[in-house]
Amino acid sequence: MKILQVSPYDFPYPGGVSQHIINLDRELRARGHEVRIMAPSTEASVEETFPGFVRVGSKVIPLPVNQSRARLTLSPQLLPRVRRFLKENHFDIIHLQEPLVPALPLTVLRYSKTVNVGTFHAARNSAMFYRTTRPLIQRLQRRLHGKIAVSEAARELIFRSYKSSYRIIPNGIDVDYYGTPQPPAENMDNHQFNVLFVGRLEKRKGLQHLLRAWQLVQQMRPASQLTVIGAFRQKQLRSYQRQANDLRLRNVIFKGFVTDDEKRRHLQSADVYCSPATGGESQGIALLEAMAAGTPVVASDIPGFRTVLVERTAAILVPPKDHVALARSLVRLARNPLKRQQLASSGRLRAKDFAWSTITDRVIAYYEELVNESEIGGPYWTKSADLVGTGHPE
Numbered sequence: 001m002k003i004l005q006v007s008p009y010d011f012p013y014p015g016g017v018s019q020h021i022i023n024l025d026r027e028l029r030a031r032g033h034e035v036r037i038m039a040p041s042t043e044a045s046v047e048e049t050f051p052g053f054v055r056v057g058s059k060v061i062p063l064p065v066n067q068s069r070a071r072l073t074l075s076p077q078l079l080p081r082v083r084r085f086l087k088e089n090h091f092d093i094i095h096l097q098e099p100l101v102p103a104l105p106l107t108v109l110r111y112s113k114t115v116n117v118g119t120f121h122a123a124r125n126s127a128m129f130y131r132t133t134r135p136l137i138q139r140l141q142r143r144l145h146g147k148i149a150v151s152e153a154a155r156e157l158i159f160r161s162y163k164s165s166y167r168i169i170p171n172g173i174d175v176d177y178y179g180t181p182q183p184p185a186e187n188m189d190n191h192q193f194n195v196l197f198v199g200r201l202e203k204r205k206g207l208q209h210l211l212r213a214w215q216l217v218q219q220m221r222p223a224s225q226l227t228v229i230g231a232f233r234q235k236q237l238r239s240y241q242r243q244a245n246d247l248r249l250r251n252v253i254f255k256g257f258v259t260d261d262e263k264r265r266h267l268q269s270a271d272v273y274c275s276p277a278t279g280g281e282s283q284g285i286a287l288l289e290a291m292a293a294g295t296p297v298v299a300s301d302i303p304g305f306r307t308v309l310v311e312r313t314a315a316i317l318v319p320p321k322d323h324v325a326l327a328r329s330l331v332r333l334a335r336n337p338l339k340r341q342q343l344a345s346s347g348r349l350r351a352k353d354f355a356w357s358t359i360t361d362r363v364i365a366y367y368e369e370l371v372n373e374s375e376i377g378g379p380y381w382t383k384s385a386d387l388v389g390t391g392h393p394e
Contacts (some may be wrong), residue, residue: 001092001367003028006108007039008101010060010071011046011053014200014231014257016285017097017121020150020171024095025050027360038085040073040104056081056104074103082107093117093367099144100130100137109140115370117146120166123153123282123304130161138162146370148363151283151307167366170307171285172359175351178264178292185227185262187253188269193224193334196270196295198263198286199277201232206276206300207240209323213276215247216327221334225251229258229266267293271340272333275299278320284308287315288354291347296340298329308354314346 005021012018021037028035037050040057047053057073064070082104091114096105099118109116141162149155149166159166188194195217199205207228214226226249228240237254244252258266267273273290275297281304288308290297297315299305309315316333318325333340 001371002034002090003036003093003095003367004054004089004091004108005035005037006094006096006099006105007037008070008072008098008104009039010073011037011039011041012043013071016171016282019285020119020121021097022050023172023174023356024360024363027356028364031360031364033364036089036091038082038104038108040071042071054085056085070101072102072104078103078107083111086111086113090114092371095119095367096144098122100133100141106137106140109143112143115146115367115374116144117148117367117370118144119148119150119169120154120158121150121171121282123151123157124280127157127160130158134161145374146366148366151304153303153307154282156303169359169362169366170354171283172356173285173288173292173351173354175292175355178267178289178351179294179348180264182261182265182268185265185269187255188225188227188266190225191223192251193221194269194271195224195226195330196266196273196290197226197228197230197275198267198273198290199230199275201228201230201236201240204278204280206278206320208243209278209321209326210274210276211240211243211247211249211252212323213327213330214249214252216324217330217334218250220327220331222250224334225253227253227255227266227270229255229263231257263289264293267295270295272330273297274326274330275305276318276320276326277302277305279304281305288351291315292351294344294348296333296343297347298326298333308350313342314350315343 007017007021009017025035036052038054038056040060041055047055057075060071060073062069062071093115094112095117097119098121099105147164147166148169150171155166217224267290273295277300279302284305287297287299299315300320301317302320316329318329
């Protein structure tokens with residue numbers, strides 16, 4: 001099949017959607033499919049890194065979304081560029097990640113003449129974005145022949161505004177990559193109890209609660225170290241460094257951005273991976289990466305994480321924003337190597353359910369189901385012919 005993957009986000013900027021596209025692209029190509037990626041990019045190098053990359057928009061605007069910043073392109077050049085590209089190139093499937101986020105996916109939906117699949121990643125407490133934009137994009141939303149949600153939390157969010165059938169196919173991880181043994185990270189090869197936090201320094205990630213918990217942990221277990229890695233701005237960094245100083249915390253290392261290989265080494269070197277997120281997490285990919293690396297997990301008991309941790313044997317879950325419960329769980333694991341070993345074994349087993357090879361098989365099966373339906377004039381195509389034509393190029 002010829003497949004076009006579309007993202008609304010600045011492609012080189014670290015984020016779950018871009019990582020999802022990269023991994024799905026690799027797996028689809030390995031199965032012999034012809035795949036191209038269309039997305040905005042502030043870096044021209046993506047066209048060399050990813051063969052056939054379609055760079056639409058080089059300037060992005062950071063917009064506040066879900067206590068984060070979505071880097072989108074709103075260029076007026078999108079319409080003629082996308083219209084021309086889709087007229088000149090036919091695809092069997094156009095797979096839009098976050099299909100209702102402006103402006104690129106909506107523009108592609110407007111001009112597409114083939115099978116359109118949308119994957120919804122976001123999970124938030126509020127559906128305000130979908131409610132406020134519904135009058136503008138409802139007609140375009142109907143052009144989606146297939147709808148995927150990466151988790152039950154993501155499905156619940158979009159379902160509030162657009163009642164429909166959603167196939168739940170989660171994000172995947174590279175189990176073999178994270179499970180391949182690596183040399184220890186230099187700053188963690190220290191015979192201390194090492195706890196690792198991975199993520200952007202956004203409020204919803206909950207680092208402020210982990211720092212409060214760390215004040216208690218270091219009292220109970222002085223030989224402990226907390227390492228913080230991820231992409232963050234200097235203003236964010238200074239805020240958390242100030243909190244750490246105010247709490248008189250010791251052995252807190254703000255490592256900053258690291259490569260995937262460095263992240264893997266840190267995960268494998270940590271005694272515990274901690275994710276104290278307060279909400280807004282769709283699935284918890286970082287949890288799965290830690291579990292695949294054989295690292296015990298302590299995380300907040302929030303809907304997005306429960307999707308991964310259906311059985312509570314693979315991690316310890318604590319109430320969100322409860323720094324005392326968080327500290328208690330960390331100290332418990334610091335004192336109990338056998339419990340850490342049990343969590344690591346269960347985590348590795350659970351992570352295998354999310355291997356990208358397995359996830360891609362499910363995505364391809366859904367593609368084939370939708371293509372077959374389009375060819376025989378299934379329910380969607382018959383009912384919505386006024387919106388999408390016949391489903392084939394003119």
